[in-house]
Amino acid sequence: MDSSRRDAGSQAVSGSIKTRRVLSLSTLFPNAAQPRFGIFVAKSLEALQRDTHWEAVVVNPIGVPPIAFGRYKPIAQAAQDGRDFGLAVHRPTFRLIPRVGGRLNPGVIARSVIPLARRLHAEQPFDLVDAQFFYPDGPAAMQVAKALGLPFSVKARGADVHYWGARNYGRAALLETAQQAGGVLAVCEALADDMATLGMERSKVTVHYTGLDHDLFRPLDHVGLRGRVASSFDIPIARSDTLLLTVGALIERKGQALVIKAMGGVPNARLLLVGRGDDRASLAKLARECGVADRVHFLGSLDPTSLPPLYSAADAMVLPSASEGLANAWIESLACGTPLVITDAGGAREVMRSADAGVIATRSVRGIAEGIRQVTGRPRPTADVARTVAAFSWEANGASLAAYYDSLV
The missing domain is CATH 3.40.50.2000 (Glycogen Phosphorylase B;)
Known part of the structure; x- marks a missing residue:
């Protein structure tokens, strides 16, 4: 896509000139009620935003039952837009039917997100739609990308493939999403092989390892x-x-x-x-x-x-x-x-x-x-x-994600 589409457009964020934009859809993302929920997604996109030429805008759909009580009440209250981890985060809500609504969630999420995605895309165009979890995010992102006329990518993390792939409707949704996607990510080689066993095209799957904050996670002195x-x-x-x-x-x-x-x-x-x-x-x-x-x-x-x-x-x-x-x-x-x-x-x-x-x-x-x-x-x-884990870092994770995104646009 021609980078001239960026208005005044290429912007400097933490020293990186932004020439590409990705709309990242993720039901896994920290919020005020669940500050550790999907923290690894936030850290990866934070590194992408901070260190590369990609600008990430997050859409974090939050599922709320018809009557939000008990543990759902603070989750509903957390559905507030904001700026977290250096990222613009939008939190539309969608109608959630706990325990039995799994089959419906991709379509419900897409209907909630598409009007927002169209507005954001009209204000400043995106180059790519991305799903950070294979189900329900992937099938929803597929519908959002179709509405915007953009390519899309989807990432598998483990439970999303193993759990939903064991259900007929889930397996069908996973396979359709993978077939339609411009590219597919997996967090490890073993998961990529499992995805191929499920019926996905193995050559289409790129392994994208997690990152690590070495300043935080390091050996501490055992004395005391x-x-x-x-x-x-x-x-x-x-x-x-x-x-x-x-x-x-x-x-x-x-x-x-x-x-x-x-x-x-x-x-x-x-x-x-x-x-x-x-x-x-x-x-x-x-x-x-x-x-x-x-x-x-x-x-x-x-x-x-x-x-x-x-x-x-x-x-x-x-x-x-x-x-x-x-x-x-x-x-x-x-x-x-x-x-x-x-x-x-x-x-x-x-x-x-x-x-x-x-x-x-x-x-x-x-x-x-x-x-x-x-x-x-x-x-x-x-x-x-x-x-043994010296090679893992969020900097490497963000850089490899940017290179992968570049290959899709």
Whole structure:
């Protein structure tokens, strides 16, 4: 597209002259009610905006039921436009039917977004429409792009493909979206292969690894660190404890139940669970039934700035997922010098290229317990562990995203 379409037009933002514009549609994006929701999307687009010639405008559709009560009330109140992470963010709402509206969501989102997209495009044209999550964002972005007469791209992150691809209507929507898209992204090679197995054209899929804030996620001095964690969260951590950390939504797929059950085979283990989700009550009940409730601690959802001390204080980060793309928690933990006990899910083998990174364990209670013993029985220099993810950065992520976008316009 001719860059002369930009009015006074090319603008300097953080030293980068903007000659291209992308309308990025993402139901995954932080808001006032969910400040960590889709933080990785925000960081990627922030780097694209800050460091490259692409200007990103975010449309973050927020689903609100006909009657917004309970947990939906603050989400509805968060549907406010603003400027976050250096990005213009628009938050239109769409009618959400919880639990049963999955089939309808792409069309409902598109109808909500298209009038806004047309107005923004008329004010200053876009070159590309982008979806940051494959479903429902991808099929919705396809409709938005058609309305604007633009090419579009879609990104797969793991659960979006594995979950929706297992449903006939979801699989059909994914395959149509991939076929119509100018390009498709995946967070790891393993996910790209899964997408090909589903029926997508493998040669059309570009792998785009996540980024990392090395200033935030780095090894911290262990002297007194456990004491500070114990004090901050009111947890009795003894010097002899094997401190385990699990970071992820409290849902069955992430496997926290396996870690709790495995603690019987690691008598001095203490487990810190970061995250929230529907399995919170059942996991607490399981801990009581296993006789380890006094050694299992639920910390809830935490701000990213609270995570490095936890990662650095832990002996291992344990996450026995049934499926993944490429978990940000893997990369963050390694950057803080803490090895992993994870299962052979998603891009695990693309991260675990060195014994310094930890072990890939069998997804069973015995396998997880053995993996914990292997990792904690062989302490690794934190600098060696951190070096395993030295190549990950948001700067590299933003630059590769810009190059990929360039190939589509």
